[in-house]
Every structure is written in C-alpha cells, then in structure tokens.
Amino acid sequence: MSLLAKLAPHLPYIRRYARALTGSQTTGDNYVRVALEAIATGERSLDEGVSPRVALYRVFHAIWCGTGANLEVPTEDAPVSGDAAGRLMRMAPRSRQAFLLTALEGFTPSEAATILGCDFDEVEGLIASAQSEIDAELATDILIIEDEPVIAADIEALVKELGHHVTDIAATRGEAVAAVQRQTPGLVLADIQLADGSSGIDAVKDILQRHDVPVIFITAFPERLLTGERPEPTFLITKPFQPETVKAAIGQALFFHPRRTKQAA
Structure with missing residues (x-):
C-alpha cells in the first residue's frame, strides 16, 4: 500500500x-x-x-x-x-x-x-x-438543533451536567431560526440532516448572518463538511458520539470564542 x-x-x-x-x-x-x-x-x-x-x-x-x-x-x-x-x-x-x-x-x-x-x-x-x-470557564446558553428526540435528550442532559443552560431544541431549520430570534444563544450544537428534510448547515448559515456565536456540528455525515472545498467548521463531532468528546468540543469552542458569558435566560 x-x-x-x-x-x-x-x-x-x-x-x-x-x-x-x-x-x-x-x-x-x-x-x-x-x-x-x-x-x-x-x-x-x-x-x-x-x-x-x-x-x-x-x-x-x-x-x-x-x-x-x-x-x-x-x-x-x-x-x-x-x-x-x-x-x-x-x-x-x-x-x-x-x-x-x-x-x-x-x-x-x-x-x-x-x-x-x-x-x-x-x-x-x-x-x-x-x-x-x-x-473553570463560564457557562453559557446553548441552542440544540437535532431532530432525533433521544439524541437531543442525551445532548441536553450532557449540556446541563456541564453547567450550561439549554435555550431551545429545534428539529428543523425554521425552528432553529425562530429559536434564535427569541433568544440569542452563546453556543449552537447542530445536526446536519433535520426532520423535514431541511439542513442544519443552512440553519447555521442563517444564524451566523445575524449572530456571532460558536458552532459545533454533531453529525453522522462528517464527509459533508470535511470537503476541503469551502470554509469548514472548527468543531465537528461524529455520531455515535462519546460524552467526553462533546465535553471537549464544547470546552474548546467556548475557550477560543470571545463570547463565553452566560446569556440572560
């Protein structure tokens, strides 16, 4: 070889x-x-x-x-x-x-x-x-974009265990955009393939047009993002994920991004 x-x-x-x-x-x-x-x-x-x-x-x-x-x-x-x-x-x-x-x-x-x-x-x-x-870093408010209820619940539990607050769980692109309009999160955890066939990638693009927040993609399809042909996410987790993997990515995303303070609930 x-x-x-x-x-x-x-x-x-x-x-x-x-x-x-x-x-x-x-x-x-x-x-x-x-x-x-x-x-x-x-x-x-x-x-x-x-x-x-x-x-x-x-x-x-x-x-x-x-x-x-x-x-x-x-x-x-x-x-x-x-x-x-x-x-x-x-x-x-x-x-x-x-x-x-x-x-x-x-x-x-x-x-x-x-x-x-x-x-x-x-x-x-x-x-x-x-x-x-x-x-030791400050907690923040987190939006979860995930259409699988069991996975969303697992992520929510993990996020809360780390001391963060979940502002909303969105299953579609439209729900994600609406959630951000209600309250700006300090971090977004996003799947790629959503319930109604919409794209988590597009949802994140919509959010980033108006808000400067760190994003972590959690997906079973990492090859859709790791193409080398366009700007790629710094933080990407492959499903099925381990809790420690999510903890590491959240910590690094909040560490590197200037906005790490908890938003008002």
Whole structure:
C-alpha cells in the first residue's frame, strides 16, 4: 500500500484536530500541510511500530513542537482575542494537546503518550490539568438543533451536567431560526440532516448572518463538511458520539470564542 493510501483516511480528522488545537482553520491546515511535506520529502518518517494514524499525529506534533506552536498565525484569522487570548497563553499547549487527542480524537492515553513522546502518567496529568482549565470557564446558553428526540435528550442532559443552560431544541431549520430570534444563544450544537428534510448547515448559515456565536456540528455525515472545498467548521463531532468528546468540543469552542458569558435566560 502506498504512503498516500495509508494516510488518506486520516487526513480529514487530523485537519479537524489541527483546527481545534489552534482555533483557526488556516493555521491548522498550515500545520498539516507542513507535516505532510516533511513526510513526502523524507525529512520526517512514519514510525512503522505504530498504526499509520498514530504515526501521522506523531509527525504533526513534532512539527508543532519544532515551530514553537506558532506557525504562520494569520492576523485576519486570529482565533481569540482579549481575555480569551490570556487564558490560552496560560494553558500549557501540551495539556490542551493531550486532552484533545483523547477526548476529541478518541486516542487512548497510551496512544496519546506515544504521539506526544511522554509516559502514561504524564498524559493523565496533562488531561486533568486541561479539564480543570476548561471547567473553570463560564457557562453559557446553548441552542440544540437535532431532530432525533433521544439524541437531543442525551445532548441536553450532557449540556446541563456541564453547567450550561439549554435555550431551545429545534428539529428543523425554521425552528432553529425562530429559536434564535427569541433568544440569542452563546453556543449552537447542530445536526446536519433535520426532520423535514431541511439542513442544519443552512440553519447555521442563517444564524451566523445575524449572530456571532460558536458552532459545533454533531453529525453522522462528517464527509459533508470535511470537503476541503469551502470554509469548514472548527468543531465537528461524529455520531455515535462519546460524552467526553462533546465535553471537549464544547470546552474548546467556548475557550477560543470571545463570547463565553452566560446569556440572560
């Protein structure tokens, strides 16, 4: 099997991870591009002793560390500002990496340790440290766009467990737009395929035309968003999801976005 064939299935997901880590599609994609170029030219080699996915992420992190986690950050695409930037600077990059690798990308702590080049106990400590930072962030109001009642209820319970308030649950594009007109949320959790055949993507576009809010897509069809042909969501969760995955994405979305304060109910 060629090198390209080995890595191709993992590229959409490492791009997703890079965007979540940096808070910027442009910056994240730059890191992935440089990592792939390093592999293609032989500057970096894939570890044959681990899976291709683990090996790819390991090279990515070698590039990240080698550039001081500050590669080509474009001012027009800056992910955070003000107090959010201060919090980002105070959180150790490796803590954020360990948390995202395990909670968002689904790696085991042992695999994360291999990727980061550290031992298991250190990864556990890094994850705990990152979670503490994220849990300290202020709660916000959340709109859930989901047409499956059972899934919507699961998401609602998880959101409330994290200390957030659910403003509404919308099953269609029209319901989502109407919900936002009644009360502006601080975060949107959206499915793609909705009850009446409408699109969660279109619902989010309608919302973002009037309101600057972070969005997390939770979908069984990630390939519809991870095309590389248009601006893509920084935060994307694949169904069926794990609760820890949702927690990680919510924490990162609120961490990077300037609006993190709870809206008036």
